[in-house]
Amino acid sequence: MTTQQYVCKRDGKTMYFIEESEKLSNGEYRVVFAYKCLICGYKINVEQAVIEKKSNGGIIVKRRIKKSP
Numbered sequence: 001m002t003t004q005q006y007v008c009k010r011d012g013k014t015m016y017f018i019e020e021s022e023k024l025s026n027g028e029y030r031v032v033f034a035y036k037c038l039i040c041g042y043k044i045n046v047e048q049a050v051i052e053k054k055s056n057g058g059i060i061v062k063r064r065i066k067k068s069p
């Protein structure tokens, strides 16, 4: 496995791996994994997953993978 490092296209700074989550209106959660430049805010989405919480306490992960450019 090779370590892949992303560099911001705008200013050449190192981009950091981040995780963002938000609750959707239908009760599901969306989690986005991305590389983000902390200097200018430029972001490359790597992976996105939707998590559904069931009433019985279980969860369903609907995973969607987005290829990096």
Ligand SMILES: [Zn+2]
Residues within 6 Å of the ligand: 008, 009, 010, 011, 012, 013, 037, 038, 039, 040, 041, 042
């Ligand atoms: Zn930048």
